[in-house]
Amino acid sequence: MIVPIDLEAPKGRLILPQVQTIREALDHDASVLVVKEREYAQALDKLKIYPDIVVGDSQVVLKMVMETPEPIKCTTFSILFARNKGDLIEMARGAAVIGSLKPNDKIMIAEACSHHAIEDDIGRVKLPRWLKQYVGGDLQMEVYSGRDFPENLKEYKLIVHCGGCMLTRREALSRIHQAQEEKVPITNYGLCISFSQGVIQRVLSPFPAALEAFQNEMLRRKPAFSAPRGLKSL
Ligand code: SF4
Known part of the structure; x- marks a missing residue:
């Protein structure tokens, strides 16, 4: 998961969609790695196996797509929540x-x-x-x-x-x-x-x-x- 910590991010915590997505992944016995956008490419490089999906904040969607090799699925919190809630x-x-x-x-x-x-x-x-x-x-x-x-x-x-x-x-x-x-x-x-x-x-x-x-x-x-x-x- 790619979570930018910018001016809009609340102090000391993650926002609800991020927390709920992490919880949902854990409920399904998945592992979650959470990084900021600047650390993403490096973190992906260090993984021995590719993640099943990358979920990024919409504000960094372009960077996420550019830095995510084609076989890896990627989407945004916004899309997950549009599906979950609406x-x-x-x-x-x-x-x-x-x-x-x-x-x-x-x-x-x-x-x-x-x-x-x-x-x-x-x-x-x-x-x-x-x-x-x-x-x-x-x-x-x-x-x-x-x-x-x-x-x-x-x-x-x-x-x-x-x-x-x-x-x-x-x-x-x-x-x-x-x-x-x-x-x-x-x-x-x-x-x-x-x-x-x-x-x-x-x-x-x-x-x-x-x-x-x-x-x-x-x-x-x-x-x-x-x-x-x-x-x-x-
Ligand atoms: S996504 Fe909508 S409801 Fe949620 S904090 Fe932002 S403006 Fe408020």
Whole structure:
């Protein structure tokens, strides 16, 4: 597991998705090695056998993919939690919408808790920056946090939800259903980052049904789709 210790990391502890993933692995009699991104390549080199899977924080997804030899599966905490708590297939399908976003489209950023936003906050700073870079123009971004989830979803081209670690599965699914009813695509931070960094197919590949949903939606939206800006094939 690759766990960056950056400004957003809480002091003295790991965050819930990381702790839960470690616990889940231990419950299944697996061994876990946890490293920061700078130590990852060296740690992998020292192993006598390759790990069955590498799980990294979405913020270091590009580095993880670049430093993980092709036979080793890799994914992100965000993908594991989208699968565990919500609906990974729907979220993967939603991520494909990023490929057809245009400048000035309206995007909703939804955070399930009202944590204190820091200077380089992912939802308010990093994610909008990556999306705007990818789209090649400005986007209208609106942030909702906590229990605040607007009724009028129709005006958004895409909802990008946080990992939802504070939501129950029922609450997470209810938000997804609300978006589905309004026919507004929904994805999450991690998938969005992986898409904009061009590595979403690699990190979805441990989950073939989700990868297929993503690829089909890309093809449906862009019939002449052939690896656009930054979207590397596997
Ligand atoms: S609920 Fe969302 S915004 Fe709050 S800590 Fe969890 S992932 Fe972050």
